[in-house]
Amino acid sequence: MRVVENYTQDIEIDSNNIREDFLKLQSHSMKYNLIFGGIPQTLDDDHEDTEAVIKNFIEKELEIPNADAIQFQNVHRLRKRRDGKPRNIIARFTNYRDHERVRKSVPNKLKSKPQFSVNQQYPTEISNRRKALIPKLKELQRRGTKASLIYDQIMVDGQPYNPSRDEPPNPIHNGRGNYS
Template identity: 40%
Template sequence: MKLEENIPFANVHRIGSKNDSVRRGKPRGIIAKFLHNKDIMKVKKAARNLKGKNFYVNEQHPTEIEDRRKKLYPLMKEARKNRANKVIMVRDKLYVNDVQVIPEESEFVFSSDTPHRPPRPRHNKRQRVGSSTGSAPDQNDDR
Protein backbone atom coordinates (compact mmCIF):
# COMPACT_ATOMS: atom_id res chain seq x y z
CA MET A 1 0.00 0.00 0.00
CA LYS A 2 3.10 2.21 0.09
CA LEU A 3 2.58 3.43 3.67
CA GLU A 4 5.86 4.50 5.23
CA GLU A 5 4.94 4.83 8.94
CA ASN A 6 3.88 2.13 11.39
CA ILE A 7 0.20 2.20 12.33
CA PRO A 8 -0.84 1.01 15.80
CA PHE A 9 -3.85 -1.33 15.96
CA ALA A 10 -6.15 -2.12 18.86
CA ASN A 11 -6.97 -5.58 17.52
CA VAL A 12 -6.25 -7.55 14.33
CA HIS A 13 -7.54 -11.02 13.50
CA ARG A 14 -8.29 -13.27 10.54
CA ILE A 15 -11.76 -14.56 9.72
CA GLY A 16 -12.82 -17.96 8.50
CA SER A 17 -11.08 -21.28 8.91
CA LYS A 18 -7.79 -22.16 7.30
CA ASN A 19 -9.21 -25.37 5.76
CA ASP A 20 -12.11 -23.49 4.16
CA SER A 21 -9.81 -20.89 2.57
CA VAL A 22 -7.57 -23.62 1.12
CA ARG A 23 -10.62 -25.33 -0.38
CA ARG A 24 -11.87 -22.13 -2.00
CA GLY A 25 -8.43 -21.06 -3.14
CA LYS A 26 -8.81 -17.57 -1.63
CA PRO A 27 -6.91 -15.96 1.22
CA ARG A 28 -8.69 -15.40 4.52
CA GLY A 29 -9.94 -11.91 5.32
CA ILE A 30 -8.37 -9.71 7.98
CA ILE A 31 -10.29 -7.42 10.34
CA ALA A 32 -8.34 -4.59 11.94
CA LYS A 33 -9.48 -2.19 14.65
CA PHE A 34 -7.52 1.06 14.56
CA LEU A 35 -6.55 3.13 17.58
CA HIS A 36 -6.80 6.48 15.77
CA ASN A 37 -9.30 7.73 13.22
CA LYS A 38 -6.53 9.50 11.27
CA ASP A 39 -4.93 6.09 10.60
CA ILE A 40 -8.20 4.83 9.09
CA MET A 41 -8.17 7.78 6.70
CA LYS A 42 -4.52 7.11 5.74
CA VAL A 43 -5.27 3.46 4.94
CA LYS A 44 -8.40 4.32 2.96
CA LYS A 45 -6.44 6.85 0.87
CA ALA A 46 -3.59 4.39 0.33
CA ALA A 47 -6.06 1.70 -0.78
CA ARG A 48 -6.05 3.16 -4.30
CA ASN A 49 -2.50 1.79 -4.63
CA LEU A 50 -4.05 -1.71 -4.59
CA LYS A 51 -5.91 -1.16 -7.86
CA GLY A 52 -5.43 -4.10 -10.20
CA LYS A 53 -4.26 -6.41 -7.40
CA ASN A 54 -6.10 -9.21 -5.62
CA PHE A 55 -6.47 -7.21 -2.39
CA TYR A 56 -9.00 -4.60 -1.31
CA VAL A 57 -9.92 -2.48 1.70
CA ASN A 58 -13.44 -1.79 2.90
CA GLU A 59 -15.26 -0.74 6.06
CA GLN A 60 -17.32 -3.15 8.07
CA HIS A 61 -20.86 -1.96 8.82
CA PRO A 62 -23.73 -3.61 10.72
CA THR A 63 -26.01 -5.86 8.65
CA GLU A 64 -28.88 -3.33 8.63
CA ILE A 65 -26.66 -0.62 7.16
CA GLU A 66 -25.15 -3.03 4.61
CA ASP A 67 -28.67 -3.94 3.44
CA ARG A 68 -29.53 -0.26 2.96
CA ARG A 69 -26.24 0.35 1.13
CA LYS A 70 -26.92 -2.55 -1.27
CA LYS A 71 -30.07 -0.76 -2.44
CA LEU A 72 -28.04 2.41 -3.10
CA TYR A 73 -25.09 0.86 -5.00
CA PRO A 74 -26.87 0.67 -8.41
CA LEU A 75 -28.00 4.29 -8.11
CA MET A 76 -24.50 5.39 -7.09
CA LYS A 77 -23.02 3.61 -10.11
CA GLU A 78 -25.56 5.26 -12.42
CA ALA A 79 -24.90 8.71 -10.94
CA ARG A 80 -21.14 8.29 -11.33
CA LYS A 81 -21.50 7.64 -15.06
CA ASN A 82 -22.13 11.36 -15.44
CA ARG A 83 -18.81 12.76 -14.25
CA ALA A 84 -20.40 16.16 -13.59
CA ASN A 85 -22.24 14.69 -10.59
CA LYS A 86 -20.70 14.85 -7.13
CA VAL A 87 -21.54 11.45 -5.57
CA ILE A 88 -20.86 10.66 -1.89
CA MET A 89 -22.06 7.76 0.24
CA VAL A 90 -21.97 8.36 3.99
CA ARG A 91 -22.78 5.16 5.93
CA ASP A 92 -26.24 4.35 4.55
CA LYS A 93 -27.09 7.66 2.86
CA LEU A 94 -26.35 8.61 -0.75
CA TYR A 95 -25.80 12.25 -1.75
CA VAL A 96 -25.78 13.32 -5.40
CA ASN A 97 -24.80 16.98 -5.88
CA ASP A 98 -25.33 17.63 -2.14
CA VAL A 99 -28.93 16.33 -2.22
CA GLN A 100 -29.83 13.10 -0.42
CA VAL A 101 -31.29 10.43 -2.69
CA ILE A 102 -33.95 8.15 -1.21
CA PRO A 103 -34.76 4.87 -3.00
CA GLU A 104 -38.47 4.08 -3.48
CA GLU A 105 -39.88 0.82 -4.82
CA SER A 106 -40.32 1.93 -8.42
CA GLU A 107 -38.03 4.93 -8.85
CA PHE A 108 -35.52 7.02 -6.97
CA VAL A 109 -36.73 10.30 -5.48
CA PHE A 110 -34.67 13.27 -4.31
CA SER A 111 -35.54 14.23 -0.77
CA SER A 112 -36.16 17.91 -0.05
CA ASP A 113 -36.61 17.75 3.74
CA THR A 114 -33.20 16.25 4.51
CA PRO A 115 -30.01 18.24 4.99
CA HIS A 116 -28.38 19.09 1.67
CA ARG A 117 -24.81 18.54 2.78
CA PRO A 118 -23.28 15.34 4.11
CA PRO A 119 -21.61 15.57 7.51
CA ARG A 120 -18.01 16.73 7.38
CA PRO A 121 -15.23 14.51 8.74
CA ARG A 122 -14.15 15.34 12.28
CA HIS A 123 -10.35 15.21 11.73
CA ASN A 124 -9.61 13.79 15.19
CA LYS A 125 -11.03 16.74 17.12
CA ARG A 126 -13.15 16.35 20.20
CA GLN A 127 -16.33 18.37 20.31
CA ARG A 128 -16.40 21.35 22.61
CA VAL A 129 -18.43 21.02 25.77
CA GLY A 130 -20.01 24.08 27.30
CA SER A 131 -19.37 24.83 30.95
CA SER A 132 -22.06 23.99 33.48
CA THR A 133 -21.46 27.21 35.43
CA GLY A 134 -23.53 29.38 33.10
CA SER A 135 -25.16 32.51 34.47
CA ALA A 136 -28.59 31.72 35.87
CA PRO A 137 -31.26 34.42 35.85
CA ASP A 138 -31.38 36.48 39.02
CA GLN A 139 -34.29 35.41 41.21
CA ASN A 140 -34.64 38.86 42.80
CA ASP A 141 -35.21 40.54 39.43
CA ASP A 142 -38.54 42.47 39.45
CA ARG A 143 -39.17 42.86 35.76
Protein backbone atom coordinates (compact mmCIF):
# COMPACT_ATOMS: atom_id res chain seq x y z
CA MET A 1 0.00 0.00 0.00
CA ARG A 2 2.82 2.40 0.90
CA VAL A 3 4.41 1.78 -2.52
CA VAL A 4 1.20 2.89 -4.26
CA GLU A 5 1.02 6.03 -2.07
CA ASN A 6 4.64 6.90 -2.87
CA TYR A 7 4.02 6.30 -6.57
CA THR A 8 0.93 8.52 -6.52
CA GLN A 9 2.85 11.22 -4.68
CA ASP A 10 5.67 11.03 -7.25
CA ILE A 11 3.16 11.39 -10.09
CA GLU A 12 1.63 14.47 -8.41
CA ILE A 13 5.08 16.04 -8.02
CA ASP A 14 5.92 15.30 -11.66
CA SER A 15 2.58 16.72 -12.76
CA ASN A 16 3.17 19.94 -10.81
CA ASN A 17 6.68 20.24 -12.24
CA ILE A 18 5.33 19.80 -15.77
CA ARG A 19 2.63 22.42 -15.11
CA GLU A 20 5.24 24.92 -13.85
CA ASP A 21 7.49 24.23 -16.85
CA PHE A 22 4.52 24.77 -19.16
CA LEU A 23 3.68 28.07 -17.43
CA LYS A 24 7.30 29.21 -17.84
CA LEU A 25 7.14 28.36 -21.55
CA GLN A 26 3.86 30.25 -21.92
CA SER A 27 5.31 33.24 -20.06
CA HIS A 28 8.38 33.20 -22.26
CA SER A 29 6.23 33.21 -25.39
CA MET A 30 4.43 36.31 -24.01
CA LYS A 31 7.67 38.12 -23.11
CA TYR A 32 7.34 40.62 -25.97
CA ASN A 33 3.63 41.36 -25.28
CA LEU A 34 2.09 44.31 -23.47
CA ILE A 35 -1.62 44.76 -22.75
CA PHE A 36 -2.92 48.32 -23.16
CA GLY A 37 -6.16 49.20 -21.38
CA GLY A 38 -8.52 52.17 -21.42
CA ILE A 39 -7.78 53.28 -24.98
CA PRO A 40 -11.07 54.40 -26.59
CA GLN A 41 -12.33 52.43 -29.57
CA THR A 42 -13.28 53.97 -32.88
CA LEU A 43 -16.88 53.77 -34.01
CA ASP A 44 -15.96 51.47 -36.89
CA ASP A 45 -14.20 48.69 -34.95
CA ASP A 46 -13.88 46.43 -37.99
CA HIS A 47 -11.58 48.87 -39.77
CA GLU A 48 -9.61 50.24 -36.81
CA ASP A 49 -5.85 50.38 -37.37
CA THR A 50 -4.88 49.19 -33.89
CA GLU A 51 -1.16 49.54 -34.60
CA ALA A 52 -1.65 53.23 -35.42
CA VAL A 53 -3.82 53.60 -32.28
CA ILE A 54 -1.03 52.12 -30.11
CA LYS A 55 1.70 54.22 -31.74
CA ASN A 56 -0.41 57.34 -31.16
CA PHE A 57 -0.98 56.34 -27.51
CA ILE A 58 2.75 55.71 -27.00
CA GLU A 59 3.66 59.09 -28.45
CA LYS A 60 0.89 61.19 -26.86
CA GLU A 61 0.23 59.57 -23.47
CA LEU A 62 3.61 57.97 -22.72
CA GLU A 63 5.47 60.87 -24.37
CA ILE A 64 7.91 58.59 -26.17
CA PRO A 65 9.22 60.34 -29.29
CA ASN A 66 9.43 58.58 -32.66
CA ALA A 67 6.77 55.99 -31.81
CA ASP A 68 6.34 55.46 -35.55
CA ALA A 69 9.75 53.75 -35.56
CA ILE A 70 8.53 51.07 -33.12
CA GLN A 71 7.76 47.82 -34.92
CA PHE A 72 5.21 45.24 -33.90
CA GLN A 73 4.66 41.63 -34.93
CA ASN A 74 0.96 41.84 -34.14
CA VAL A 75 -1.48 44.32 -32.57
CA HIS A 76 -5.15 43.53 -31.94
CA ARG A 77 -8.05 44.17 -29.59
CA LEU A 78 -9.31 41.45 -27.27
CA ARG A 79 -12.90 40.23 -26.98
CA LYS A 80 -15.69 42.54 -25.81
CA ARG A 81 -15.81 43.36 -22.13
CA ARG A 82 -18.90 42.86 -20.01
CA ASP A 83 -18.39 46.12 -18.12
CA GLY A 84 -18.68 48.27 -21.26
CA LYS A 85 -15.11 49.60 -21.07
CA PRO A 86 -12.99 49.74 -24.23
CA ARG A 87 -11.51 46.40 -25.24
CA ASN A 88 -7.87 45.93 -24.27
CA ILE A 89 -5.21 45.88 -26.97
CA ILE A 90 -2.39 43.33 -27.04
CA ALA A 91 0.75 44.50 -28.78
CA ARG A 92 3.59 42.10 -29.57
CA PHE A 93 6.79 44.09 -30.03
CA THR A 94 9.42 43.03 -32.55
CA ASN A 95 12.25 44.56 -30.53
CA TYR A 96 12.54 43.86 -26.79
CA ARG A 97 14.29 47.20 -26.22
CA ASP A 98 11.19 48.99 -27.50
CA HIS A 99 9.03 46.80 -25.25
CA GLU A 100 11.10 47.73 -22.20
CA ARG A 101 11.27 51.42 -23.11
CA VAL A 102 7.46 51.54 -23.27
CA ARG A 103 6.95 49.38 -20.15
CA LYS A 104 9.40 51.39 -18.04
CA SER A 105 7.84 54.73 -19.01
CA VAL A 106 4.41 53.71 -17.67
CA PRO A 107 4.82 54.38 -13.91
CA ASN A 108 5.93 57.99 -14.47
CA LYS A 109 3.68 58.91 -17.38
CA LEU A 110 0.41 57.21 -16.40
CA LYS A 111 0.50 57.96 -12.67
CA SER A 112 -1.93 60.87 -13.14
CA LYS A 113 -3.98 59.04 -15.82
CA PRO A 114 -5.76 56.18 -14.03
CA GLN A 115 -8.08 55.57 -17.00
CA PHE A 116 -5.15 53.95 -18.84
CA SER A 117 -3.12 50.85 -18.04
CA VAL A 118 -0.16 49.08 -19.61
CA ASN A 119 0.85 45.67 -18.25
CA GLN A 120 3.06 42.76 -19.16
CA GLN A 121 1.02 39.82 -20.44
CA TYR A 122 1.21 36.61 -18.37
CA PRO A 123 -0.65 33.30 -18.51
CA THR A 124 -3.95 33.43 -16.58
CA GLU A 125 -2.64 31.29 -13.71
CA ILE A 126 0.38 33.54 -13.22
CA SER A 127 -1.84 36.65 -13.40
CA ASN A 128 -4.07 35.18 -10.69
CA ARG A 129 -1.06 34.42 -8.49
CA ARG A 130 0.19 37.99 -8.97
CA LYS A 131 -3.23 39.45 -8.06
CA ALA A 132 -3.28 37.39 -4.87
CA LEU A 133 0.14 38.80 -3.88
CA ILE A 134 -0.74 42.48 -4.41
CA PRO A 135 -2.25 43.09 -0.92
CA LYS A 136 0.86 41.66 0.79
CA LEU A 137 3.15 43.62 -1.54
CA LYS A 138 1.34 46.89 -0.74
CA GLU A 139 1.46 46.12 2.99
CA LEU A 140 5.22 45.55 2.84
CA GLN A 141 5.72 48.77 0.84
CA ARG A 142 3.58 50.76 3.33
CA ARG A 143 5.93 49.57 6.07
CA GLY A 144 8.86 51.01 4.14
CA THR A 145 10.21 47.68 2.92
CA LYS A 146 11.81 47.69 -0.51
CA ALA A 147 9.50 45.10 -2.06
CA SER A 148 8.62 44.34 -5.67
CA LEU A 149 6.66 41.74 -7.60
CA ILE A 150 8.78 39.70 -10.00
CA TYR A 151 6.91 37.13 -12.11
CA ASP A 152 4.82 35.38 -9.42
CA GLN A 153 6.92 36.12 -6.36
CA ILE A 154 7.43 39.03 -3.98
CA MET A 155 11.05 40.09 -3.68
CA VAL A 156 12.24 41.90 -0.53
CA ASP A 157 15.62 43.61 -0.80
CA GLY A 158 16.41 41.44 -3.82
CA GLN A 159 15.58 38.17 -2.06
CA PRO A 160 12.44 36.00 -2.42
CA TYR A 161 9.91 36.91 0.26
CA ASN A 162 9.66 34.34 3.03
CA PRO A 163 6.95 35.17 5.61
CA SER A 164 8.53 33.06 8.36
CA ARG A 165 11.87 34.85 7.89
CA ASP A 166 10.74 38.36 6.91
CA GLU A 167 7.76 38.94 9.23
CA PRO A 168 8.26 40.11 12.80
CA PRO A 169 6.51 37.79 15.23
CA ASN A 170 3.04 38.88 16.30
CA PRO A 171 3.09 40.21 19.85
CA ILE A 172 1.19 38.03 22.30
CA HIS A 173 -1.08 39.84 24.73
CA ASN A 174 -0.62 38.50 28.26
CA GLY A 175 -3.93 39.84 29.59
CA ARG A 176 -2.32 42.49 31.83
CA GLY A 177 -2.02 45.22 29.22
CA ASN A 178 1.45 44.09 28.28
CA TYR A 179 2.70 42.36 25.20
CA SER A 180 5.48 39.83 25.30
